[in-house]
Amino acid sequence: MRRAAVLLGFGLVLLWVQGGLATFLPPHFCPDLGLLLVISLGLWWRGLTSGLCMAAGLGYAADALSGSLLGLHALLRLVAFSGSRLASRQLNLRGPLPLAVFAACASVAYGLAAVGLTHFFSPSSPPSGDAGFRGLVDALVQALVTAVAAPAVSAAVQRVFAWAGEDEAARRPLLLEPRGPLA
Amino acid sequence: MPDFWKRIGAPLVFGALTLLAVITMVSDRGGRDASERGEDVSWWQGVLLDVASPIQKAVAAPADGARRVWRDYLALLDVRDDNSRLKSRVAELEEENLQYREALVTSGHLQRIAEMRDEFETPMLASEVVGLDVSPWFRSVLVDRGSGHGVQAGNPVITSEGVVGLVTATSGGAARTMLLLDRQSAVDGIVQRSRARGIVRGRGTADLEFEFVVRGGDVVVGDVVITSGLAGVYPKGLRIGEVEAVPDPGGRLIQTALLRPAVDFGRLEQVFLMLRRGPTMDLLYGEGGAREMAGGRPAPAPGSAAPPAAPRGPAS
Numbered sequence: 001m002r003r004a005a006v007l008l009g010f011g012l013v014l015l016w017v018q019g020g021l022a023t024f025l026p027p028h029f030c031p032d033l034g035l036l037l038v039i040s041l042g043l044w045w046r047g048l049t050s051g052l053c054m055a056a057g058l059g060y061a062a063d064a065l066s067g068s069l070l071g072l073h074a075l076l077r078l079v080a081f082s083g084s085r086l087a088s089r090q091l092n093l094r095g096p097l098p099l100a101v102f103a104a105c106a107s108v109a110y111g112l113a114a115v116g117l118t119h120f121f122s123p124s125s126p127p128s129g130d131a132g133f134r135g136l137v138d139a140l141v142q143a144l145v146t147a148v149a150a151p152a153v154s155a156a157v158q159r160v161f162a163w164a165g166e167d168e169a170a171r172r173p174l175l176l177e178p179r180g181p182l183a
Numbered sequence: 184m185p186d187f188w189k190r191i192g193a194p195l196v197f198g199a200l201t202l203l204a205v206i207t208m209v210s211d212r213g214g215r216d217a218s219e220r221g222e223d224v225s226w227w228q229g230v231l232l233d234v235a236s237p238i239q240k241a242v243a244a245p246a247d248g249a250r251r252v253w254r255d256y257l258a259l260l261d262v263r264d265d266n267s268r269l270k271s272r273v274a275e276l277e278e279e280n281l282q283y284r285e286a287l288v289t290s291g292h293l294q295r296i297a298e299m300r301d302e303f304e305t306p307m308l309a310s311e312v313v314g315l316d317v318s319p320w321f322r323s324v325l326v327d328r329g330s331g332h333g334v335q336a337g338n339p340v341i342t343s344e345g346v347v348g349l350v351t352a353t354s355g356g357a358a359r360t361m362l363l364l365d366r367q368s369a370v371d372g373i374v375q376r377s378r379a380r381g382i383v384r385g386r387g388t389a390d391l392e393f394e395f396v397v398r399g400g401d402v403v404v405g406d407v408v409i410t411s412g413l414a415g416v417y418p419k420g421l422r423i424g425e426v427e428a429v430p431d432p433g434g435r436l437i438q439t440a441l442l443r444p445a446v447d448f449g450r451l452e453q454v455f456l457m458l459r460r461g462p463t464m465d466l467l468y469g470e471g472g473a474r475e476m477a478g479g480r481p482a483p484a485p486g487s488a489a490p491p492a493a494p495r496g497p498a499s
């Protein structure tokens with residue numbers, strides 16, 4: 001319970017940092033720290049149910065501070081948490097490079113899903129070809145920036161775990177599922 | 184049995200949370216539609232905006248502090264020279280102004296100009312931007328005036344430079360404003376020089392796009408695009424932006440030009456909320472909004488630029 005509260009607080013601090021960065025940097029040059037926290041939770045958090053609840057809670061906090069439809073970030077962060085959890089069962093994502101690559105892919109998918117869901121719930125005319133291309137470029141830039149920040153956020157999450165007094169038994173061990181019968 | 188619950192617990196929670204998120208999205212969409220019709224947003228949406236307002240203020244505080252230090256101290260090093268230059272300029276302008284007034288009074292136009300100003304004046308409310316959107320996929324800001332100050336969803340938001348956007352949701356003390364840059368923003372505009380008409384859309388980036396019909400659409404780089412007043416949201420004549428590129432249409436009937444917004448959205452601090460809703464919106468959504476504007480509006484807050492009379496500006 002204490003660890004969950006500390007991590008939720010940490011998530012709000014990251015949102016605060018992200019909001020501060022947004023006043024200085026163009027939007028797509030700010031890393032999506034909230035998404036990175038959720039991905040890190042998927043990799044490191046032991047409890048699946050409590051992790052899902054935390055991802056949704058962090059998503060609703062982002063919704064409150066954003067012009068998106070309420071629930072959009074909550075839904076996408078649930079999916080991001082589940083996705084990183086599932087991916088980490090097949091791949092070792094705990095190294096900096098694999099984590100950065102995964103975060104970049106997740107960021108692009110997240111952006112496309114956010115724009116797609118918004119158009120689905122609030123129908124408006126689709127962007128012109130040029131605007132669509134620019135949007136894609138922005139998504140790639142955002143993915144790159146998010147990827148660069150991913151190892152730092154993951155390390156910070158582990159620090160917070162340690163600071164919150166978490167013992168080794170509570171941290172999720174790396175369990176890679178074999179694809180076929182072991183020789 | 185415990186094993187069974189352990190196995191389906193997580194999928195159940197995932198399903199329930201997903202369902203909850205979809206329900207809140209649908210409900211929020213409904214709330215925004217109701218808000219556009221002039222109805223109050225639901226209590227929980229109001230509470231959420233009220234809670235978000237101080238948080239976003241706190242989020243923006245360090246950046247505002249740094250900017251203030253820069254503005255108040257570091258950027259004032261040349262202030263003495265500027266001051267003496269501006270003083271002499273003010274003296275020149277005052278003298279010039281006096282001559283114009285004298286000329287106007289002499290020609291009898293002053294009274295007519297005063298009447299015109301009264302006719303077109305719209306009550307406005309000064310407001311501070313207290314928070315930016317934390318998501319890079321949406322472009323909105325939170326301002327520190329809400330329904331308690333007479334602000335309604337659908338009210339245009341401007342600065343002295345031009346159009347900022349539109350209020351999409353309000354609570355007692357805050358209002359969420361969708362910027363022109365947002366992908367969902369669309370404004371009817373005309374080119375000031377050639378009167379070519381088109382639609383200005385947000386792209387989610389720092390610039391805008393202006394869609395117009397190629398045949399008869401005389402648009403060149405440097406043209407200023409203003410609001411046409413025809414879409415029923417913004418009054419006519421507000422500056423939207425300047426054409427910075429007109430790509431080759433390549434045989435298409437609809438051409439898209441790139442616009443540089445008139446407002447510098449990176450330095451948005453103070454905005455003006457126009458306490459009016461276009462008559463077309465009232466016609467579209469029934470008389471409810473109009474009645475509320477005429478009879479149910481709360482007293483104006485300090486800082487309101489004019490008395491809260493029913494808008495008499497040009498049809499929009």
